Amino acid sequence: MLSKKTQYGLKALGYLASQYGKGPVLISEIALKKNIPIKFLETILLLLKQKNILDSKKGKGGGYFLADAPKKISLAIALRIIEGPIAMLPCVSLNFYKKCEDCNEKVCALNKVMAITRDATLKILEKKSLQDLIDE
Amino acid sequence: MLSKKTQYGLKALGYLASQYGKGPVLISEIALKKNIPIKFLETILLLLKQKNILDSKKGKGGGYFLADAPKKISLAIALRIIEGPIAMLPCVSLNFYKKCEDCNEKVCALNKVMAITRDATLKILEKKSLQDLIDE
DNA sequence: TACTACTCTACTGAATAAGTAGACTATTAT
DNA sequence: ATAATAGTCTACTTATTCAGTAGAGTAGTA
Numbered sequence: 345m346l347s348k349k350t351q352y353g354l355k356a357l358g359y360l361a362s363q364y365g366k367g368p369v370l371i372s373e374i375a376l377k378k379n380i381p382i383k384f385l386e387t388i389l390l391l392l393k394q395k396n397i398l399d400s401k402k403g404k405g406g407g408y409f410l411a412d413a414p415k416k417i418s419l420a421i422a423l424r425i426i427e428g429p430i431a432m433l434p435c436v437s438l439n440f441y442k443k444c445e446d447c448n449e450k451v452c453a454l455n456k457v458m459a460i461t462r463d464a465t466l467k468i469l470e471k472k473s474l475q476d477l478i479d480e
Numbered sequence: 481m482l483s484k485k486t487q488y489g490l491k492a493l494g495y496l497a498s499q500y501g502k503g504p505v506l507i508s509e510i511a512l513k514k515n516i517p518i519k520f521l522e523t524i525l526l527l528l529k530q531k532n533i534l535d536s537k538k539g540k541g542g543g544y545f546l547a548d549a550p551k552k553i554s555l556a557i558a559l560r561i562i563e564g565p566i567a568m569l570p571c572v573s574l575n576f577y578k579k580c581e582d583c584n585e586k587v588c589a590l591n592k593v594m595a596i597t598r599d600a601t602l603k604i605l606e607k608k609s610l611q612d613l614i615d616e
Numbered sequence: 617t618a619c620t621a622c623t624c625t626a627c628t629g630a631a632t633a634a635g636t637a638g639a640c641t642a643t644t645a646t
Numbered sequence: 647a648t649a650a651t652a653g654t655c656t657a658c659t660t661a662t663t664c665a666g667t668a669g670a671g672t673a674g675t676a
Contacts, residue, residue, distance in 0.1 A: 346568045348634065354590055371653075379582040384635055390654065403643025404651045419593065432482045446515040453613045454490055457555065457604075464600040468593075477589045484665065507622075520666055526623065539674030540620045623672070631664075641654070646647100 346427055352380045353388045353426040354419075358477030360398070361414035368400065368407030388426065395425045410474065419476070420469040430469065431462040438462075482563055488516045489524045489562040490555075494613030496534070497550035504536065504543030524562065531561045546610065555612070556605040566605060567598040574598075 346354075355378040363369050371389060375382040389408050392398040399411045410417070423430055424439055434442035435449055436458045449455045482490075491514045499505050507525060511518040525544050528534040535547045546553070559566055560575055570578035571585055572594045585591045 345565055345570070347632090351569065351590070358589055368652095381635065383637080386653080387635090387655095393653095400653060401643080402641080402651085402653050404645065406643070406652050408653085429481055433487065434481070451615050453494055453615045454487070457608055457612055461601055461604050464604055465597055468597050468600055472593055476593055479587050479589045483663090504621095517666060519668080522622080523624095523666090529622095536622060537674080538620085538622050538672080540676065542621050542674070544622085618676095620675080621673090623670105625670090626668085628667075629665090631662105633662075634660090636659075637657085639654105639656085642652085644649100644651080646649085 346423075349384070349388060350423065350427040352378070352385060353392065354422065354477060356380065356385060356389065357392070357397070357410075357417075357422055357474050358479065360408060360410050361474040362478045364410050364414050368405065368409050370407045374408070392422075392425060397422060397425065414474040414478070417474045418470050419472045419474070420466060422474065423469060430465060431458065433458045436462050438466075482559075485520070485524060486559065486563040488514070488521060489528065490558065490613060492516065492521060492525065493528070493533070493546075493553075493558055493610050494615065496544060496546050497610040498614045500546050500550050504541065504545050506543045510544070528558075528561060533558060533561065550610040550614070553610045554606050555608045555610070556602060558610065559605060566601060567594065569594045572598050574602075 356374050359374050359378055360369060371386055372382060374380065375385050389398060389400075393400055393408070396411055397417060398408050400406065400408045420430060429437040429440040431437040431440075433455070434440065435444045435447070435452075435455055443449075444452070444455075447455075492510050495510050495514055496505060507522055508518060510516065511521050525534060525536075529536055529544070532547055533553060534544050536542065536544045556566060565573040565576040567573040567576075569591070570576065571580045571583070571588075571591055579585075580588070580591075583591075
């Protein structure tokens with residue numbers, strides 16, 4: 345299950361996608377519209393900025409905005425930043441790979457099944473973008 | 481990511497699948513072959529028994545064994561018992577559904593994307609069985 | 617009846633999740 | 647210049663889950 349942090353992050357990105365091109369959006373506006381605790385949201389947006397998904401402007405008339413067009417940012421990218429690995433096991437993660445102790449991946453059946461699952465998930469999350477997070 | 485508990489559980493089920501039809505298997509044997517802390521493994525096997533995936537025999541010559549043929553037990557079933565929900569969000573879980581607060585699912589774009597992801601994952605996990613957890 | 621092996625309750629330490637508080641810094645409008 | 651605004655950053659806190667352990671109890675078998 346995704347953490348609350350990730351849910352909030354994706355909701356916020358969806359809102360920013362819907363406002364793309366309209367200039368900076370206040371944290372407080374995002375928090376209000378998406379029912380997210382504002383201080384918690386701050387830390388999430390800051391993280392996304394540090395990872396170059398978002399950009400911001402300080403001072404009056406400031407706020408956060410997408411660093412690129414919604415279509416250009418995949419959900420896989422966003423998820424990896426906020427939540428971490430997409431795969432179900434470290435030994436099948438592409439971006440957060442970690443070898444299993446005492447387990448030969450060449451022979452491990454669990455590894456094979458989880459790699460297949462990862463591929464199916466990734467196929468979707470890499471195709472879908474922030475554009476797809478805009479509520480109808 | 482799956483918890484260690486789930487990893488251990490699936491490994492153990494894979495081993496029991498490989499020994500299916502050969503009578504009860506000692507917890508200590510599973511623990512040894514799969515490098516699982518024995519006391520931790522006990523609790524996992526007990527859970528699986530309570531959920532009717534496993535059966536056991538006490539006393540000398542006792543141990544754990546699959547309650548049904550490996551082919552008959554899907555990974556989706558096993559995962560739901562040990563790990564919990566397969567979906568990424570409660571509001572798209574089929575077996576652990578929980579409504580989002582302040583969020584209309586009819587309109588929520590995140591909900592739609594996650595439902596698609598869930599379907600892709602489930603398509604695999606429901607087709608794969610404990611048979612597929614037997615190491616080559 | 618002794619031995620074996622599963623059953624169950626209770627506990628522990630460490631890590632992560634979820635969120636809060638408050639000081640600080642940069643920008644803009646007046 | 648200087649308020650007022652709005653993001654930045656550090657440092658907590660509290661609760662829950664994770665991962666694992668200890669030990670007594672119960673049931674079945676030779």
